Amino acid sequence: MLWIWLILALLPFLLLKSAFIITILSLVGIYALATLGLNLIMGYSGQISIGHAAFMSIGAYTSTLLVMHYNIPVVFGIILGGITAFIFGILIGFPALRLSGFYLAIATMGFVVAIEQLFSYFEHITGGHAGIRNIPFPFLWNSDVEKYLLVFAFLFVAYVVADRLINSKTGRAWMAVRENEIAASVMGVNIAWYKVLAFAIGSMFAGIAGALYAHVIGYIAPSDFGIAKSLDLLAISVIGGMASIDGPFYGALIYVAMPFLFSRSNFSLSIIFGALLIFVVLFMPLGISFYIKIFRMNYFNALIAYLKKSRRPFGMFVQTPVGRIHYIKHGSGNIPVVLVHGNFASSRFFEPLIKKIPEDQFTVYALDLPNFGFSDELPGDVSIEKYVDALESFVKTLGINNFILLGHSLGGAVAMGYAVRHPKNLAKLVLVDPAPIFGMPRYDESAYKIIDVYRKNPDMIKRALMMNAPNYDDEKFFDRITSDALRMAKKAFIGNAKSLADYNYIDKAVLLEVPVVVIYGDKDVILDYESMKKTAEAFPKGKLIVLKDIGHSPVIEAPEEVIKHLTDIVT
Amino acid sequence: MINQILLGLSTGAMYSLVAIGLVMMYKVSGVMNFAYGNMGMFMTYVIWWLSSSIGFNIFVSIALGIIFAALMGILVERYGLRPIRHLSHGSMLIVTFGILMILEGLAVQLWGTEYKSFPELITGAPYVIKGDFGIMVIRRQDILVFSILAVVSIAIALFTKFTKFGIAVRAVSENEEIASYMGINVGSVLAFSWAFGTAMAALVGVIAAPKVFVSPTMLTFYQIQGFTAAVLGGFETFTGAVFGGLLLGVIEKIVGNYISEGFKASISLVIIVIVLVFFPNGLFGRRVRRRA
Numbered sequence: 035m036l037w038i039w040l041i042l043a044l045l046p047f048l049l050l051k052s053a054f055i056i057t058i059l060s061l062v063g064i065y066a067l068a069t070l071g072l073n074l075i076m077g078y079s080g081q082i083s084i085g086h087a088a089f090m091s092i093g094a095y096t097s098t099l100l101v102m103h104y105n106i107p108v109v110f111g112i113i114l115g116g117i118t119a120f121i122f123g124i125l126i127g128f129p130a131l132r133l134s135g136f137y138l139a140i141a142t143m144g145f146v147v148a149i150e151q152l153f154s155y156f157e158h159i160t161g162g163h164a165g166i167r168n169i170p171f172p173f174l175w176n177s178d179v180e181k182y183l184l185v186f187a188f189l190f191v192a193y194v195v196a197d198r199l200i201n202s203k204t205g206r207a208w209m210a211v212r213e214n215e216i217a218a219s220v221m222g223v224n225i226a227w228y229k230v231l232a233f234a235i236g237s238m239f240a241g242i243a244g245a246l247y248a249h250v251i252g253y254i255a256p257s258d259f260g261i262a263k264s265l266d267l268l269a270i271s272v273i274g275g276m277a278s279i280d281g282p283f284y285g286a287l288i289y290v291a292m293p294f295l296f297s298r299s300n301f302s303l304s305i306i307f308g309a310l311l312i313f314v315v316l317f318m319p320l321g322i323s324f325y326i327k328i329f330r331m332n333y334f335n336a337l338i339a340y341l342k343k344s345r346r347p348f349g350m351f352v353q354t355p356v357g358r359i360h361y362i363k364h365g366s367g368n369i370p371v372v373l374v375h376g377n378f379a380s381s382r383f384f385e386p387l388i389k390k391i392p393e394d395q396f397t398v399y400a401l402d403l404p405n406f407g408f409s410d411e412l413p414g415d416v417s418i419e420k421y422v423d424a425l426e427s428f429v430k431t432l433g434i435n436n437f438i439l440l441g442h443s444l445g446g447a448v449a450m451g452y453a454v455r456h457p458k459n460l461a462k463l464v465l466v467d468p469a470p471i472f473g474m475p476r477y478d479e480s481a482y483k484i485i486d487v488y489r490k491n492p493d494m495i496k497r498a499l500m501m502n503a504p505n506y507d508d509e510k511f512f513d514r515i516t517s518d519a520l521r522m523a524k525k526a527f528i529g530n531a532k533s534l535a536d537y538n539y540i541d542k543a544v545l546l547e548v549p550v551v552v553i554y555g556d557k558d559v560i561l562d563y564e565s566m567k568k569t570a571e572a573f574p575k576g577k578l579i580v581l582k583d584i585g586h587s588p589v590i591e592a593p594e595e596v597i598k599h600l601t602d603i604v605t
Numbered sequence: 606m607i608n609q610i611l612l613g614l615s616t617g618a619m620y621s622l623v624a625i626g627l628v629m630m631y632k633v634s635g636v637m638n639f640a641y642g643n644m645g646m647f648m649t650y651v652i653w654w655l656s657s658s659i660g661f662n663i664f665v666s667i668a669l670g671i672i673f674a675a676l677m678g679i680l681v682e683r684y685g686l687r688p689i690r691h692l693s694h695g696s697m698l699i700v701t702f703g704i705l706m707i708l709e710g711l712a713v714q715l716w717g718t719e720y721k722s723f724p725e726l727i728t729g730a731p732y733v734i735k736g737d738f739g740i741m742v743i744r745r746q747d748i749l750v751f752s753i754l755a756v757v758s759i760a761i762a763l764f765t766k767f768t769k770f771g772i773a774v775r776a777v778s779e780n781e782e783i784a785s786y787m788g789i790n791v792g793s794v795l796a797f798s799w800a801f802g803t804a805m806a807a808l809v810g811v812i813a814a815p816k817v818f819v820s821p822t823m824l825t826f827y828q829i830q831g832f833t834a835a836v837l838g839g840f841e842t843f844t845g846a847v848f849g850g851l852l853l854g855v856i857e858k859i860v861g862n863y864i865s866e867g868f869k870a871s872i873s874l875v876i877i878v879i880v881l882v883f884f885p886n887g888l889f890g891r892r893v894r895r896r897a
Contacts, residue, residue, distance in 0.1 A: 129878040136637040144874035302714040308706030
């Protein structure tokens with residue numbers, strides 16, 4: 035998502051002529067920042083606050099007074115404003131902890147009214163009801179652009195902080211507290227600490243946003259941050275999506291843009307915004323960001339998937355009875371090895387293994403199974419037996435005999451299928467985290483439908499592949515594999531997963547006289563030790579090797595180990 | 606001093622009335638109605654409009670306004686809140702915020718922002734009582750407020766103790782699900798609680814209007830003080846609400862007199878915080894043990 039931030043950073047330079055729009059965008063950023071804080075409080079830790087504008091007020095006045103009276107640089111003023119709001123957040127968050135329910139809402143409502151009243155009361159410091167005018171903003175070149183960039187910088191940092199917090203222990207603790215406080219405390223979550231933390235950090239964001247508001251607009255009054263503004267912030271949060279970190283951006287955009295949409299009709303905005311709030315709560319409780327996310331996953335990412343699809347074959351083609359098969363060949367040794375890849379992969383998946391393999395000893399053939407990579411699509415339904423047919427014709431066409439067959443994951447099932455058909459043609463069978471010999475369990479139909487989401491979301495494929503290879507960090511490699519995976523036949527996305535439940539070689543395996551090695555990484559998140567043990571025991575000469583701290587993909591995580599087991603019996 | 610307390614009690618009685626309405630809605634439906642003040646505000650506008658623009662007698666307008674208020678409460682509960690009862694209390698709360706915003710916008714849209722004056726319901730010279738304690742001045746308006754509070758409190762007490770529907774209200778506020786097993790129509794009890802609460806809001810609006818004038822934000826402060834009063838009283842009992850309101854009125858008056866008027870809201874915040882920290886069940890609440 036970095037490119038979106040890049041566009042946002044460059045945006046003001048494209049709009050140099052229209053200072054007005056830049057200011058509007060700064061305002062969107064300010065409200066997004068404040069609401070991001072509110073989302074931490076409401077959406078993630080489940081505390082309803084309607085005093086959020088009070089913290090904006092505190093930040094705004096702190097920063098303004100420091101900058102105007104003590105000549106502190108604006109940036110430090112803003113940071114100090116945030117810190118002051120943080121402290122007040124702790125002070126307000128603590129008493130509200132004592133009781134669950136609506137008490138925090140009441141306390142925060144009292145707080146926002148009290149703050150407004152107090153700031154009006156201390157006239158000699160705050161300027162009273164009239165507020166403070168002409169708040170300075172020392173600029174170097176273009177005040178609007180610089181203001182925008184200042185807002186942008188703070189927003190970016192806050193976004194990253196929020197993102198990191200949410201996807202960490204803290205965020206999980208918040209969500210646990212939100213869902214069920216008792217269950218969370220039983221799991222060892224310190225409820226008080228996490229609730230106050232969320233409240234304080236959320237308040238700090240509001241404080242920073244308020245300080246930015248003061249310097250961008252140049253004028254503040256206590257009534258700018260009253261209960262009405264608090265409710266607006268709450269509405270922004272709910273409309274955008276409470277438990278999301280991009281929701282505030284959409285909500286703030288709507289909030290700031292709406293006056294311009296309705297400027298001609300002279301219609302009260304409060305009615306529209308209130309009605310929108312109720313509509314969202316009743317009919318789309320997850321907020322706009324959820325629908326935008328769904329749209330992205332279904333349509334926008336499909337475009338990216340189309341663009342990312344790999345287009346240049348990197349190996350050779352061979353014409354077989356089941357169609358054209360794409361493969362790579364490496365080495366000139368006299369022991370032939372055939373490598374069969376798994377689901378969401380291609381012959382390229384074996385690159386790290388091929389690099390390490392002794393060239394003078396082996397000749398390696400790695401193929402793209404049909405439906406995968408650059409090989410042709412197979413007609414009809416997907417099944418493991420059809421893949422076995424394809425492997426059979428591939429081997430026959432190239433005239434490979436007495437070879438070592440290595441299969442990984444889904445390829446493991448294909449390799450087993452080949453082995454029970456042509457036991458005589460094999461020197462050895464190596465199964466690396468293979469699909470179990472009796473097949474995978476069959477899942478509910480709806481579970482398979484989810485897999486189709488991958489077809490349109492390259493990022494998800496990449497993350498899934500990386501999760502299955504926790505010890506291999508070359509992102510470029512995974513990008514290439516993902517591009518190949520996107521070439522998979524449309525039907526194969528669901529078809530492959532279903533086909534894995536449709537075979538069982540356990541009866542035929544008994545007759546296999548070839549040595550079989552099953553390699554299993556004990557950090558595998560797909561397969562379990564028991565089924566691997568059963569797979570190894572199904573073969574008369576089966577042997578199970580467990581690799582410590584290796585995930586589902588030993589061929590790329592620990593190629594040396596795999597190569598060692600290719601050779602140990604042959605030599 | 607005694608007159609200060611009396612004045613405080615008079616304002617406090619208003620807070621008690623606000624708190625009674627809030628507590629009724631909260632006890633039965635489990636929602637804290639943050640739109641309460643604005644519902645009352647809107648209905649006060651309607652009453653003002655009925656009497657000044659349409660030309661109804663003021664008391665007829667008030668009666669009509671209170672009936673409309675009850676209808677509005679029923680509509681809001683039925684179509685705004687009941688569809689999401691199963692979701693979470695948080696979302697119901699947010700709906701009340703939405704209603705708050707809509708009503709405020711609607712009032713501005715229809716009647717503008719300038720303050721409208723509202724006639725006093727009772728006029729006349731205050732009663733003056735002289736005695737050992739000095740001079741005591743009781744305004745007629747105060748007597749009106751006190752008598753309304755007394756009537757409402759006694760009516761609620763009798764209603765919830767001796768009528769079948771009142772007992773049903775208590776049953777639903779104890780446990781909605783079991784009450785429904787006992788053959789109680791939970792829906793109608795919910796509707797009643799909102800009708801009652803909103804009618805109370807309109808009543809408060811009418812009583813307050815001569816003093817604060819009719820304006821879009823006329824009841825905001827009363828609502829906050831009503832919440833504070835309810836918190837003082839523990840948010841569960843009507844007795845708590847009544848005495849919480851009276852107590853708050855006196856405290857506020859004394860603070861306003863000896864320190865400054867500008868601290869009124871801060872005082873209620875401080876009270877809320879202190880009560881929440883030291884008396885989690887309110888000053889008049891009883892400890893309720895519940896399975897979570």
